[in-house]
Amino acid sequence: MFGLGLNMGGVGTIRFLSQLGAREIIVTDIKNKEELASSLEKLEAYKNITFVLGQHRPEDFTRVDLVIKNPVIPWSNEYVKLAESHGVPVEMDSSIFFELCPAPIIGVTGSKGKTTTSSLIAHICETAGKKIVKAGIGQVGVLNQLSKITKESIVIFELSSWRLSALKNIKKSPHIAVLTNIYPDHLNYYKTLEGYARDKKNIFLNQKSRDTLIANFDDVAVRDMAQDAPGNIIWFSTKQKFDGDSVWMEDNTLLVSQGGTTKVLLPVEEIPLQGEHNISNVLAAAAAALSAGLSVKQIREGIVSFPGIQHRLEFVAEKKGVRFYNDTAATIPHATIAALRSFQEPVILIAGGSDKRLDFTELAKEIAEHSKGLVLFKGPGTEKLITALREQLGEKFRKFEIVESMAKAVELASRGADSGDVVLLSPGAASFGLFKNEFDRGEQFRFYVTGKK
Helix, strand or coil: CCCCCCHHHHHHHHHHHHCCCCCCCCEEEECCCCCCCHHHHHCCCCCEEEEECCCCCHHHHHCCCCCCEEECCCCCHHHHHHHHHHCCEECHHHHCCCHHHCEEEEEEEECCCCHHHHHHHHHHHHHHCCCEEEEEEECCHHHHHHHHHHCCEEEEEECCHHHCCCCHCCCCCCCCCCCCECCCCCCHHHHHHHHHHHHHHHHHCCCCCCCCEECCCCHHHHHHHHHHCCEEEEEEECCCCCCEEEEECCEEEEEEECCCEEEEEEEHHCCCCCCCHHHHHHHHHHHHHHCCCCCCHHHHHHHHHHCEEEEEEEECCCCCCCCEECCCCCCCCCCCCHHCCCCCCCCCEEEECCCCCCCCHHHHHHHHCCEEEEEECHHHHHHHHHHHHHHHHHHCCCCCEEECCCHHHHHHHHHHHCCCCCEECCCCCCCCCCCCCCCHHHHHHHHHHHCCC
């Protein structure tokens, strides 16, 4: 295993291999034992694992039968190339999953909204009495989910661009693919937006003619990409009505067209999720559920009963009239812009962090117009955001605080908030540096707001 990591993907892969009877599993990671403590603890019961930590040895890539790489490690990595040059196959958990999965897969990707959309699809299907299996959603693992799947299951798989990159090698795509949107992201990994979008296209490029792509008509990049889809396309939109099978919003009502018949899905006011951006996520999930054979009634019941998910505009607590929201999953500027636009109340924003080579100009404009106060985490992304804010505000550039801990961020934001305000954690940047990952960042926010883990 090349890259254990701190999310469940690496741990799940190792457990899967061990239970499958692998003679020896070598786990190599550039992080040390202390940095990987939370993942190592979950693997203590397994005895056939050799850990090589704080380094990578060439022999672990040339004298093995298979290398499974962590999704965040690029295919251009020197050790990946070393393995391939010695005839050692390199896989990812996603490619192995697609090869072995006995049931149809609904795959969901996009720069924003994929976790909410995939979670909502799963909830709709489960509410309708279907047997569902989640893979890759949030911190849910991948390969360790295979044992739960039967031919009757519906698999909902949240697919990052990294995991999608492995599908081109095996020429497979999900039977139902959902593409929510395309925004600049992970440009520290891809270098260009074109490279990022190219991996995203693997969600549908190897579909068969009977397969379906659910695509966001409102997103120009998605609309252009979808022209290469080999299967059926079902569009969803908050602005546009279509002639064929589709899902759209009109007069604050969600509508469904299937087989030439149009039906009302539900009024927008019945959507239980905060924020206008979630209307698109609901439309995408409804279209996917419709493609999976569910009725409009079943889809409606699933939507209105959806409890939401952690780390995405998650309401945490109200204290002295101030409401606290955890949106740590907002790791790109566009996600924070959407979060800010979700509130009419004055917002104290906690933002900033590491840089993924993204542009903060539009976020700076939104902060200048729609935030009452600002607390920033120290990091290179924050430095770019401050520069953009200075350019936007000029002489009106207001005071803000830079912090190096969540405890201080919550303290300062709380101190600056009045009754009726919102304190919003929505960083618009990556978490590495001060936190283990974005989930750790969100958990710390919740702890320092509520005092509960």
